[in-house]
Amino acid sequence: xxxxxxxxxxxxxxxxxxxxxxxxxxxxxxxxxxxxxxxxxxxxxxxxxxxxxxxxxxxxxxxxxxxxxxxxxxxxxxxxxxxxxxxxxxxxxxxxxxxxxxxxxxxxxxxxxxxxxxxxxxxxxxxxxxxxxxxxxxxxxxxxxxxxxxxxxxxxxxxxxxxxxxxxxxxxxxxxxxxxxxxxxxxxxxxxxxxxxxxxxxxxxxxxxxxxxxxxxxxxxxxxxxxxxxxxxxxxxxxxxxxxxxxxxxxxxxxxxxxxxxxxxxxxxxxxxxxxxxxxxxxxxxxxxxxxxxxxxxxxxxxxxxxxxxxxxxxxxxxxxxxxxxxxxxxxxxxxxxxxxxxxxxxxxxxxxxxxxxxxxxxxxxxxxxxxxxxxxxxxxxxxxxxx
Amino acid sequence: xxxxxxxxxxxxxxxxxxxxxxxxxxxxxxxxxxxxxxxxxxxxxxxxxxxxxxxxxxxxxxxxxxxxxxxxxxxxxxxxxxxxxxxxxxxxxxxxxxxxxxxxxxxxxxxxxxxxxxxxxxxxxxxxxxxxxxxxxxxxxxxxxxxxxxxxxxxxxxxxxxxxxxxxxxxxxxxxxxxxxxxxxxxxxxxxxxxxxxxxxxxxxxxxxxxxxxxxxxxxxxxxxxxxxxxxxxxxxxxxxxxxxxxxxxxxxxxxxx
Numbered sequence: 001x002x003x004x005x006x007x008x009x010x011x012x013x014x015x016x017x018x019x020x021x022x023x024x025x026x027x028x029x030x031x032x033x034x035x036x037x038x039x040x041x042x043x044x045x046x047x048x049x050x051x052x053x054x055x056x057x058x059x060x061x062x063x064x065x066x067x068x069x070x071x072x073x074x075x076x077x078x079x080x081x082x083x084x085x086x087x088x089x090x091x092x093x094x095x096x097x098x099x100x101x102x103x104x105x106x107x108x109x110x111x112x113x114x115x116x117x118x119x120x121x122x123x124x125x126x127x128x129x130x131x132x133x134x135x136x137x138x139x140x141x142x143x144x145x146x147x148x149x150x151x152x153x154x155x156x157x158x159x160x161x162x163x164x165x166x167x168x169x170x171x172x173x174x175x176x177x178x179x180x181x182x183x184x185x186x187x188x189x190x191x192x193x194x195x196x197x198x199x200x201x202x203x204x205x206x207x208x209x210x211x212x213x214x215x216x217x218x219x220x221x222x223x224x225x226x227x228x229x230x231x232x233x234x235x236x237x238x239x240x241x242x243x244x245x246x247x248x249x250x251x252x253x254x255x256x257x258x259x260x261x262x263x264x265x266x267x268x269x270x271x272x273x274x275x276x277x278x279x280x281x282x283x284x285x286x287x288x289x290x291x292x293x294x295x296x297x298x299x300x301x302x303x304x305x306x307x308x309x310x311x312x313x314x315x316x317x318x319x320x321x322x323x324x325x326x327x328x329x330x331x332x333x334x335x336x337x338x339x340x341x342x343x344x345x346x347x348x349x350x351x352x353x354x355x356x357x358x359x360x361x362x363x364x365x366x367x368x369x370x371x372x373x374x375x376x377x378x379x380x381x382x383x384x385x386x387x388x
Numbered sequence: 389x390x391x392x393x394x395x396x397x398x399x400x401x402x403x404x405x406x407x408x409x410x411x412x413x414x415x416x417x418x419x420x421x422x423x424x425x426x427x428x429x430x431x432x433x434x435x436x437x438x439x440x441x442x443x444x445x446x447x448x449x450x451x452x453x454x455x456x457x458x459x460x461x462x463x464x465x466x467x468x469x470x471x472x473x474x475x476x477x478x479x480x481x482x483x484x485x486x487x488x489x490x491x492x493x494x495x496x497x498x499x500x501x502x503x504x505x506x507x508x509x510x511x512x513x514x515x516x517x518x519x520x521x522x523x524x525x526x527x528x529x530x531x532x533x534x535x536x537x538x539x540x541x542x543x544x545x546x547x548x549x550x551x552x553x554x555x556x557x558x559x560x561x562x563x564x565x566x567x568x569x570x571x572x573x574x575x576x577x578x579x580x581x582x583x584x585x586x587x588x589x590x591x592x593x594x595x596x597x598x599x600x601x602x603x604x605x606x607x608x609x610x611x612x613x614x615x616x617x618x619x620x621x622x623x624x625x626x627x628x629x630x631x632x633x634x635x636x637x638x639x640x641x642x643x644x645x646x
Binding site: 002003006010013014018206209210211213214215216217218219220221382383386 | 403453454455456457475476478479481483487488489490491492493494498502503505506507508550
């Protein structure tokens with residue numbers, strides 16, 4: 001234990017008392033803050049076979065062709081099947097995706113409307129929920145096609161020109177949606193980048209400089225060396241990732257200017273779960289990159305070997321851009337890294353499942369223990385440690 | 389005298405990469421670095437290993453210090469086998485080689501404390517030992533300067549001090565005066581003698597005949613991984629200089645005159 005502490009302290013001293021290294025650890029957060037404050041867009045996508053539930057009031061037969069299109073499969077209901085308030089509530093809940101309310105006899109009203117008159121134009125109201133990707137998609141379709149039609153008939157009607165609240169998304173919905181789209185992916189990238197810098201430097205760098213041999217001839221156990229390094233590198237990586245995370249959170253209000261946004265929807269429990277998932281994830285990254293570094297002869301080589309791992313992380317992260325909730329299958333939470341990202345999705349989308357969380361933590365810790373064992377064996381293998 | 393180091397039929401081979409095969413001009417995939425080598429070293433003596441480059445001297449020292457494992461045979465350090473009890477061997481050995489580098493970011497003071505901690509040296513003993521060694525080598529003048537900013541001689545002195553943090557029974561030095569200026573080389577040489585007088589066993593590998601003549605009690609001559617001669621310095625030299633004696637053995641081994 002004392003030796004683990006000695007290695008741990010030495011590694012932390014190495015990273016935290018070097019101004020250049022400290023700068024490199026903090027820098028990503030600062031860059032991210034400025035970059036994401038300036039550039040902010042992300043592309044929502046959905047399943048092409050998805051069926052959109054649309055309610056229509058006073059649906060003019062002349063517009064019925066609008067319901068048929070190749071991009072969006074729709075299921076059209078008349079408002080007469082339900083009452084208006086129930087439909088609006090269902091949009092908020094995500095059960096209904098759109099409600100279009102045409103004025104009674106709108107075709108004739110459009111035909112007789114004089115654009116030079118001071119009278120208000122015939123109204124079309126479209127209610128939607130911007131926190132739902134599906135609702136946003138179908139809203140964009142109908143508002144687009146109606147706007148296009150409106151322009152061909154000299155703007156003889158108005159869309160959502162009234163004072164009603166047409167976007168039915170709650171603040172909670174909006175925040176969860178935005179953060180679920182962005183943060184799990186970005187967190188994974190931040191964690192991995194932070195680990196990549198420090199782990200390759202500490203293990204491949206020590207091999208390259210010949211300083212690890214000095215440790216290997218001392219009486220400390222290889223497992224103590226492995227644990228000491230992994231713990232210190234994980235702490236260092238977490239600081240780096242934490243800096244990036246804080247930079248991102250600080251930039252979000254600027255990035256999402258004009259949108260309803262608050263972090264108050266997350267409970268202290270959610271923050272605790274987030275921290276726990278981040279810690280086990282960074283431990284896994286550290287273990288994987290330590291192994292890669294151990295087999296590398298130099299930092300450059302270790303960085304090259306780390307690229308495929310980076311690609312895996314990117315692909316896993318990208319999968320969350322299209323999701324609105326976490327995976328449901330229990331078994332998927334046994335897969336390291338994939339389970340981490342799904343847990344993050346669950347936390348940010350407010351669909352957190354405690355069983356999935358516990359399975360993720362246990363599965364990832366088991367992977368880390370196995371990794372430490374393998375790494376200790378690698379430290380004891382002269383062909384790996386002293387290869388030329 | 390007590391036998392501190394015993395090497396029995398040591399054999400070590402290495403895989404050769406394609407690049408190494410090209411460099412060595414061979415098609416063999418394995419190279420025999422040490423081939424059935426045996427030797428003994430006793431308490432309070434300096435044993436010198438002489439041999440050309442690639443003879444197997446450094447490989448032998450690396451096996452003794454537990455950095456690498458033997459394919460066959462064994463090494464016993466104060467009775468502990470490097471195969472069976474490497475941790476015990478590491479507790480009682482000091483190893484100094486150009487292969488072992490110090491992290492340039494740290495100061496001599498920090499590194500001495502760090503390695504003392506790994507060797508579980510009690511605080512009061514560490515303090516006394518550090519004062520003694522730092523004063524002996526003049527490290528106290530640059531104890532708080534980062535290793536990266538030190539000269540080669542200064543670094544070698546710090547490496548030497550760190551190799552002694554655990555007050556080892558046996559000290560293994562690969563080319564102890566290599567790259568040192570004459571003043572530092574003399575400090576190191578004198579220190580080796582003083583360690584021997586304290587009863588430590590010292591194994592050195594070197595190309596420098598004068599160093600062996602000056603400090604070694606016994607000498608082993610390794611050529612092509614085999615121990616060609618191992619005896620007291622006086623018996624190896626006979627009536628000749630050590631250099632002449634070495635080349636006689638070398639030429640006899642190679643079967644040709646240089």
